[in-house]
Amino acid sequence: MERGTDIERAAAVIAAGGLVAFPTETVYGLGADASSADAVAKIFAAKGRPTGHPLIVHLARGAQLDDWAIDIPGVARRLVTVAWPGPLTIILNKSLRVADATTGGAATVGLRVPADPVAQALLARFGGGIAAPSANRFGGISPTTADHVASDLGDRVDYLLEGGPCTVGVESTIVDLSAWTARGAVLLRPGGMSREAIEAVTGPLGTGTAESPAAPGTLESHYAPRALVIAVEPPELALVLPAVLAQGGRVGVLAPRSALREIPEGVVFEQLPEDVEGMARELYARLRALDETGVDVVVAALPPAVGLGEAVGDRLLRAAGPRRKP
Numbered sequence: 154m155e156r157g158t159d160i161e162r163a164a165a166v167i168a169a170g171g172l173v174a175f176p177t178e179t180v181y182g183l184g185a186d187a188s189s190a191d192a193v194a195k196i197f198a199a200k201g202r203p204t205g206h207p208l209i210v211h212l213a214r215g216a217q218l219d220d221w222a223i224d225i226p227g228v229a230r231r232l233v234t235v236a237w238p239g240p241l242t243i244i245l246n247k248s249l250r251v252a253d254a255t256t257g258g259a260a261t262v263g264l265r266v267p268a269d270p271v272a273q274a275l276l277a278r279f280g281g282g283i284a285a286p287s288a289n290r291f292g293g294i295s296p297t298t299a300d301h302v303a304s305d306l307g308d309r310v311d312y313l314l315e316g317g318p319c320t321v322g323v324e325s326t327i328v329d330l331s332a333w334t335a336r337g338a339v340l341l342r343p344g345g346m347s348r349e350a351i352e353a354v355t356g357p358l359g360t361g362t363a364e365s366p367a368a369p370g371t372l373e374s375h376y377a378p379r380a381l382v383i384a385v386e387p388p389e390l391a392l393v394l395p396a397v398l399a400q401g402g403r404v405g406v407l408a409p410r411s412a413l414r415e416i417p418e419g420v421v422f423e424q425l426p427e428d429v430e431g432m433a434r435e436l437y438a439r440l441r442a443l444d445e446t447g448v449d450v451v452v453a454a455l456p457p458a459v460g461l462g463e464a465v466g467d468r469l470l471r472a473a474g475p476r477r478k479p
């Protein structure tokens with residue numbers, strides 16, 4: 154696989170219908186021309202992702218909204234004025250410019266203007282919309298460095314556009330505004346923009362699910378490492394750990410240092426920062442590091458559900474999937 158920092162080259166690969174992995178402030182994306190059904194089909198093949206699972210279309214500027222969506226409510230315009238460029242995706246009714254393959258046949262489309270300077274340069278150079286899911290194999294942990302992408306997708310990508318590690322570290326928040334008049338704003342996935350900041354514009358958010366809009370609840374676990382994950386409230390950590398250790402097997406702990414008085418013998422400890430922004434930034438790299446040590450079980454401390462803590466908690470519970478209860 155070719156990798157480097159050549160924006161021209163990356164934009165040319167996308168324009169030719171190829172696949173480019175690129176950094177955003179949330180996670181690395183696996184991009185293709187959002188107007189081309191053939192190009193988008195390569196994304197699903199490279200990820201091993203079911204084709205009914207819709208992709209987010211990335212744009213250089215909020216002013217392009219009207220090219221990609223129709224029936225745009227005023228609240229959507231107010232929200233993106235505050236949020237873009239940044240870690241927010243909004244769902245609106247799609248325009249004809251969006252290939253049906255991009256939305257998995259859905260009449261709606263997810264749109265986002267990323268803030269990362271490398272993503273911005275690529276989008277500006279290409280000019281069109283870039284459809285991009287996270288650049289990992291389906292169901293796995295999203296990549297927050299170029300090396301993560303290389304190890305997950307390797308030769309399945311035509312060009313890996315390198316940037317630094319992602320500064321936010323969890324995926325964008327997804328808010329559905331496609332049925333604003335009937336249902337108001339619905340939170341489909343907590344993420345890099347806090348609920349508090351969004352609700353300041355939209356009012357209280359309703360709840361929905363982004364993982365499989367066509368068939369809710371069919372995906373049991375997602376954002377998942379190889380190891381079994383058990384997510385607990387911090388005070389439970391010291392109680393659960395001896396029981397997990399007693400089962401045998403190799404045990405890892407993912408938590409801020411303050412969550413454990415002492416680290417039991419034999420436990421692999423991966424430390425998270427104490428603040429929720431730091432936890433979000435480090436989460437995926439630390440989960441990958443734990444997988445690399447070969448632990449069988451990861452006991453993770455849930456963060457407070459404020460700000461980015463809501464997204465971190467959501468990802469830990471999804472990583473745990475139906476297995477989360479000790």
Ligand code: TXA
Pocket residue numbers: 177179180181182183206207208209242244256259261262263265285286287288323324325326327341363364365366
């Ligand atoms: O931060 C992010 O959002 C990253 C970066 C690369 O932008 N992208 C990302 O994409 O996380 P992906 O495909 O891994 O997750 C997008 C989620 C999926 O769960 C998908 O079902 C949902 O967004 N989604 C996309 N379009 C949708 C639509 N029209 N209706 C409902 N859900 C949608």
Ligand code: MG
Pocket residue numbers: 286287295
């Ligand atoms: Mg993903």
